Amino acid sequence: MKTSSRKELLRTIKYFTFTTSAGVVEMSSFTLLTQFSNFPYWSRYLIALVLSVIWNFSLNRRFTFKSNNNIPIAMLKVVFYYSIFTPISTIGGNYLVTVLHWNDYLVTIINLLCNGITEYLYQRFFVFGATLDSREIIRHKPTDLDHLL
Template sequence: MHKSDRKEFYRTAKFVMFSISAGVIEIVSFTLLNEIARLPYWTSYLIALILSVLWNFTLNRRYTFKSAANVPIAMLKVFGYYCVFTPLSTYVGNYLVVALLWNEYAATGLNMACNLVTEFLFDKHVVYRNTLDTNEIAQREQHHTEAE
């Protein structure tokens, strides 16, 4: 495997692992809101999604994309992504649960899978496009590689 291919494989793997941790946050908070608080599907989903996004953004910016990008600008771009993704996924999930009688967790799982793929592509090609591997972690790794 070529060095750049290996780097992108590890970047993708990190994104998936951090997304899994965000997914745990999302599903646990969704379960608490859905089962204990008995909130409607869309409310439970929306709150759980916001919690997972904050977690995922923080970890992926620093460790996956290793970006020194301006945080407010990067957050604004991610916010733009979620301005499209959130209403669509909330509507689709609610439709699946209410109209088609899907299980709430199956609908949430489908939305989480769509989110994983589309957000990775958006982050890599839009949010961090020009700032991949520019933070202090990436710089230390570069110096370490050059020293070998």
């Protein structure tokens, strides 16, 4: 396997590993809100989605895409993605739950899977595409003064 192909495969695996952890954040917060609040589906989903987005963006920017690009610009690009995904998934999910009486958790899992796949493609090629692996890891080099600290 070519080095670049291997690197992309590892990047994809790393992305979906972190995204799985974001899914745990989303499902845990959704479950807590479902069990301990009377919020309608759309608000429980929206709160859980926001928490998972913050988690996922932070981890993947630093560790998966290793991007050193302008964080506010990258965040604006992600906000643009979510300005489309969020209303579609929130309104669509609420329709499936309240009108068609689908299971809350099933709808949330479907949204989570759609989000994970489409967001990977969006972040990989649009948000971080030009700045992949631009973050340099600066390792601390010991100095003569380190023994004083």
